[in-house]
Amino acid sequence: MRVLVVTAVAAERDAVCAAAGPYTAERLPGGYALHRPVPPVDHSPGPAPVALDALAAGVGPAAAAAATATALTAAALTGEPCDLVVSAGIGGGFAPGAPLGSVVVADAIVAADLGAETPEGFTPVTELGFGTVAHHPDPALVRAVAAAAGALAGPVLTVSTVTGSAGRAAQLAARHPGALAEAMEGFGVAEAAAAHGVPVLEIRTVSNAVGPRDRAAWRIGPALTALTAVFGALPGALRATTSLGAAPAPQPAPSARRTP
Numbered sequence: 285m286r287v288l289v290v291t292a293v294a295a296e297r298d299a300v301c302a303a304a305g306p307y308t309a310e311r312l313p314g315g316y317a318l319h320r321p322v323p324p325v326d327h328s329p330g331p332a333p334v335a336l337d338a339l340a341a342g343v344g345p346a347a348a349a350a351a352t353a354t355a356l357t358a359a360a361l362t363g364e365p366c367d368l369v370v371s372a373g374i375g376g377g378f379a380p381g382a383p384l385g386s387v388v389v390a391d392a393i394v395a396a397d398l399g400a401e402t403p404e405g406f407t408p409v410t411e412l413g414f415g416t417v418a419h420h421p422d423p424a425l426v427r428a429v430a431a432a433a434g435a436l437a438g439p440v441l442t443v444s445t446v447t448g449s450a451g452r453a454a455q456l457a458a459r460h461p462g463a464l465a466e467a468m469e470g471f472g473v474a475e476a477a478a479a480h481g482v483p484v485l486e487i488r489t490v491s492n493a494v495g496p497r498d499r500a501a502w503r504i505g506p507a508l509t510a511l512t513a514v515f516g517a518l519p520g521a522l523r524a525t526t527s528l529g530a531a532p533a534p535q536p537a538p539s540a541r542r543t544p
């Protein structure tokens with residue numbers, strides 16, 4: 285099973301790779317460096333091995349979409365298409381649901397600022413008659429990965445501007461009840477995955493609270509360490525789930541055979 289993990293920055297990508305190393309970097313068109321595990325996964329019988337490729341795409345939904353689409357196209361053209369795309373990295377957590385250090389698996393990947401300002405307030409593009417503002421990963425896959433990673437499951441918002449005030453945090457929370465986290469790439473990754481017909485997940489480890497800007501309170505190191513732990517647990521969860529077409533777990537052999 286080939287999984288493409290898309291992060292924003294190299295530190296996040298390296299935290300993902302630390303779960304499974306060693307890795308080698310492969311050049312993609314556009315100058316992207318795709319980190320692929322070595323040695324190549326074996327194809328012996330048994331549960332499908334999980335190979336985690338990792339790509340640092342840049343910050344923001346546009347950079348994320350461009351890099352994801354490039355990597356998915358390259359994989360398809362080389363005859364080794366990806367089975368799953370995961371947008372991963374640190375993120376802001378909404379209080380009280382997602383405190384510092386928690387892990388969030390998105391059950392909805394939501395473009396929170398894709399719309400228009402109107403006299404009545406913010407209107408999403410879907411209400412203007414076009415586009416998409418949310419992707420919904422497979423619920424069984426979300427449950428399996430959240431359980432394996434000790435994570436919460438809930439909506440993760442994609443924004444182009446990091447929230448920096450209590451007022452904006454309250455506005456987003458009111459508009460998206462149950463939102464657990466905010467980051468800047470998930471929706472871009474999900475749009476590219478959807479265009480290629482590949483399932484998507486978003487996983488965020490919470491480095492800071494969504495709200496008034498307080499750089500001194502950010503806990504980036506522990507969030508990166510948590511990212512490594514999540515990706516250590518991910519292959520087992522993916523092998524165990526049937527959501528991605530994995531073979532069901534073997535059944536116990538019948539205790540007695542019927543004779544004809």
Ligand SMILES: O=C(O)c1cccc(C(=O)CC[C@H]2O[C@@H](n3cnc4c(=O)[nH]cnc43)[C@H](O)[C@@H]2O)c1
Nearest residue numbers: 292343374375376446447466467468469492494497
């Ligand atoms: O200093 C600032 O206030 C500031 C302004 C813009 C960007 C940053 C970043 O640290 C980059 C954001 C980077 O990390 C993810 N991230 C982490 N926490 C949050 C958040 O609370 N809201 C949105 N994104 C967040 C994001 O996915 C980017 O890749 C700092």
